[in-house]
Amino acid sequence: MMVRWLWPLLVLGFILHPAQAQEQTLTLLTHDSFNVSEEVLAAFEAETGITVQILRSGDAGTMVNQAVLSKSNPLGDVLFGVDNTFLGRALDADLFVPYESPLLEQIPDVFRLDPENRVTPVDYGDVCLNYDKAYFEKAELPLPESLSDLTKPEYKGLLVVQNPATSSPGLAFLLATVAVFGETGDYTYMDFWADLVANDVLVTEGWEDAYFGQFTAGGGDGTRPLVVSYASSPPFTVDEKTGEAATASIVADMTCFRQIEFVGILAGTPRLEAAQQFVDFMLSPAFQEDVPLQMYVFPVHPEAALPEMFVQFAQLPEVPVVMDFDRINADREKWIQAWTEIVLRS
């Protein structure tokens, strides 16, 4: 009789369960921000006969953690969206099988971080300071030109950043300060952060509450005209009537942190060939040119044409901060811990 009561559960599970994966259904494990044009994906599916199922699971960090936990019985065939700040964790866990795509040789070396090709670069973006153009014009305030400018009295109480323990751009910004000020010497990143705290920096947990809640040009009721965001954010603040963006990025040398996103084939997949075709597809012109407007990042392929909106309003820093992913992986927790002590518990 107990069985009778379990039936509805089982039936429910059966009805709602997606059809058992067929030979040619490729499962892509990715984060919440992954996006692609229906058209571009449909063309790939039509050409190869592969059906792509997209599984989204939280932000990039959560996704990598899920993949590590389910390593012995992977959730999908391909994982997209691991960036250089979490790459070390993924590689240490041996999540991927190497694959050298024939298209990889067209990709600049700066993006090809893994010499064994366990992961393939797809796109990149820079975490930069965004500012409210109207505010700075009205206050007749010059823009900060370096990270250390942010500790000057004229920028007191203007900046909002994210907690690196819970936010991807927050972590990127912390890494930028570690790279710029270093860990030893007279003035370390810790001194810089102590000065930022003295200069009334505001910390939020996530990007959303910083950008929409605290930033003056995000759409909410914020009071801070400087925010840590992405270099590709300003195109989305363009006013339809005036054609002007309400915000812009500060792209001065060594103020932005470069994030590169990778795709990898999950070890243990029975659909290796299909997975390889998908990696090739991600490097193909169709996908690469689709990247900017779907995911607000830049394609790694140097010849991929950029949309007009990006050419006009998205800026690329000439000298962004880059950091070795092994170093990030080794010391990430240590830096976050030090940051927490200085900024949150002082």
Added chain:
Amino acid sequence: MRLERLVGRRLVLAPIVFLAIFFVYPLVSILIVSLAPQGQIDLTGFVTLVTSNYYRQTLWFTFWQAAVSTLLTLALALPGAYVFARFSFPGKSVLLALATLPFLLPTVVVAAAFSALVGPRGVLNQWLMDSLQLTSPPVELERTLAIILIVHVFYNYAVALRIISTYWLNVNLRLEESARVLGAYGWRLWWDVRLPLLRPAILAAAALVFVFTFTSFGVVLILGGPRFATLEVEIYRQTAHLFNLPMAAALSLVQMAVMFAMMSLYTRLQRRLALERVPAEQTLRRPRTPLQYGIITLNLVLMAVLLFAPLAALVGRSFSAGGQFTLTYYQMLATNPRGSVLFVPPLQAVTNSLVFAVLTTGLAISLGAIAAHWLARRASRWTAWLDSLFMLPLATSAVTLGFGYIIALDRPPLNLRTSPALIVAAHTLVALPFVMRSVLPALRSITPSIQESARVLGASSWQVWRLIDLPLISRSLVTGAIFAFTVSLGEFGASLFVARPNTPTMPIVIYRLLGQPGPANYGQALAMSTLLLAAACAAFLLIERVRRANGSEF
């Protein structure tokens, strides 16, 4: 008779089996992986916990902010419960539905609504600055303990209001009248008669509000800012970002142990305090005296300021761009200019949400009623323990349980990791405690003599349940159903942290929109939130109407 008893006994197993599969098994799996990754037990997390000042302070802060939030919520909701349980006035069911809406909003959206009202550039401060000629905003609530407490009341007011007023509706007025005849008026009437009669419901509400605020996450993170941290916040940080599973597991175990102890205390108290009562007749009446009108008005003003103003601010925002009325955000929601695969037609999101909510409500009500029926009958250490166990999912970090699902439910016959059924299961897990806390006090207070009389007259246990218990608890069951529905619609629980196939719900769409820059995305997120509120409100009124059409007015 024998067959029936057999069925009854087996039926009882359904909620327990459910809890075992979707809670105990995944939780134990993830704790084992966390604490003994290579087969060796790693207790460093516990050592850090015990030796660190920071974690002791966090535990203490978690505890007392929850206690204060609970007391505040009860103090404000009790007069409200009185008004809703004793008087009938126009627009009552709409007001009750509106009061429940805060419960399902994502915190980022609620934070925005409060900021629009009491933030430095909010309505209140603008008005005060203009009228008092001030240069800086006089009300500074941002990132204070005060705003955390206010928003906790905002979220939990309806929980206390609904549970207490539903119970109150069934309390016989005769006792109160007798007390009056014996000379109990004013405070004495409240203190000696009303409150003791209501204690089971007040305790049930307190237990729920306490668990909810003890495990508060978004409110503390976003409104309080990173300086405030509860245990739940620490668990999230350690699990999702630092991936320090031994530490996260230690924290989770401490959190669950504290909650389990609190719940055991509560179930023991509850048992001792349950008063038997005879079913009440019609207890609602129209207000007559000026005092009664005064109490009702005061309450509605409180609800308007505390609950409806933030909701109105939010809805207002979704219709305005640059200070002017617009429908742009709603139109944008329905278009897909870049042909993205991520795009979800709003109707699709609404449908997905409603389907999950209906399935969750059905499952939670069935399982909850069975479990409550069983727990109400038996009084042993074993049942007290089980009762607390059913509350535990509320005290479990969603991200922990989400990871548990991924490692535990990964093989046939339970290969559910990527199945939408898992979403229903996760929602039901969170909804069950609400159903049980609504139903149990009502079931326990049914005088056994009625049931016994029925049995003497030859009624089977099924008939007793169907003809006596069910009508007497129908109101409580509806309250439970409404919370189950709300919990699912608001995407509480682990389902946010499992790998989801393409069944986006309204909250998921809101999160996605808030993940992209620009005022247009923000406006669309608010528009989607407004749709969420509208759908929920319509559903509450419908559930209420169905009950009235079917149920007797006990």
